[in-house]
Amino acid sequence: MPACSDAELRRLDLTLLLVFEEAMASGKLSAVARRLGLTQSAISHALKRLRDIFGDELFVRTPRGVQPTPRALALRGPLSEALRLIAGAVAPQGFDPATTDRIFRIGAPDLETALFAPLLARPEGGPRFVFLPLVRQAAVQALLSTEIDLALGFGGPRPNGCEAATLFEEDYLVVARHGHPAMAVPMDLAAYVAAGHVLTAPGGTLGGIVDQVLQARGVSRRVVVAVPYFLAALATVAASDLIATVPRWLALAQAKAFRLVTAPPPVPIRSFAVRMTWSRRAASDPALAWLRGQVVEAVSAMRDVAA
The missing domain is CATH 3.40.190.10 (Periplasmic binding protein-like II)
Incomplete structure (x- = not known):
């Protein structure tokens, strides 16, 4: 791959790297905008700048979102590594549920929504929760595309690219x-x-x-x-x-x-197992680690009721 000139490197800022990474991961520009907290217009502008810098279309629109070009696929490894190095150089920030306004999106069927929504809700303030009726493969796809942060539901083989933990056995x-x-x-x-x-x-x-x-x-x-x-x-x-x-x-x-x-x-x-599943890419996010901890605490509260 030809080396970038100094002028091209100066045009390649961190936001562009993040947009590229999220577009590769999700394939949906609306999900990229939501994940990064940017407008659709900002995402479109960032993609135009990326195309100008690399001299390639990078992402082609399809009825299901966007598909990476061969050049984009070749760039993914080096650019992902660059992001990883930058993230490692920045002191990790903790997560404070008392002050955050983050919205957590959870895919769950009727059963798990009825069980966990009352226990996760925090009326005094802090994060908010959106439950979506996504199950099985639809939930896995939403995890991998970062449309949801966590999936709750019936157990099965662990999906590729995901981690999972059994929460309890249900009869x-x-x-x-x-x-x-x-x-x-x-x-x-x-x-x-x-x-x-x-x-x-x-x-x-x-x-x-x-x-x-x-x-x-x-x-x-x-x-x-x-x-x-x-x-x-x-x-x-x-x-x-x-x-x-x-x-x-x-x-x-x-x-x-x-x-x-x-x-x-x-x-x-x-009986059947109920488990939570999350994307491996999100394993180190302190906010999502907190969310998984809250789910485990909710299970403890349910055990107290069942005892």
Whole structure:
């Protein structure tokens, strides 16, 4: 690669390096602007300067964002290393949640949003939190493109470019309204399948893991209504004689608010892991380290409720 002249180096400031790095990482200029706190116009101006300096288009617009040219791909290693060296030369700054106005963006399905949003919220001030309904591959892509800072949800293989930690193992409880006759005595399988059920099914089906377990035992239940959200299921149970089988920690956290009683299901249902996942590129960010610590503290608070 030809060496830059002194005149070209003088034109290459730190903001341009950051815009280049973020554009390479996310492929979306709106995400670059949000991440760096710049306007779309400023990002466009920075890209024009980069193109002038390197004599190449660098990024080509596509329906899904921007794609790097071969020259941009060749530049990524040296420019990333330059940024790393500059960052290492600057004294690291801590993160003070009492004075920051940072907005943390978290990808999570209905269950994890209902569990963690009340525990992360800080009404006295400080950082704010935006939960987005992103799960599985959509959440991973949003992490890698820096559209979100953290993903919470069902475990699975650790995605490339990410780190992950299991937060807890979740199983199930049966919930019903206060005074429901089926909850007056320990619920057996016959009473369970005789009741009308509410199912949480984001995909719009009328069956799930519970129905697979029951089928293996040669019985079935009647799902009266399927809803896409767990809180909608709890609200439906609270206002009817229907019952629902929902994740234990959610049931315990919301039982008082919805005036529900809980009981163990009459058949064993396999548990599942809930974990948090973050981009490896963000591992050293003190603000995001604080965020992950807050999630772990929230899990401790939930354990106290579940105890």
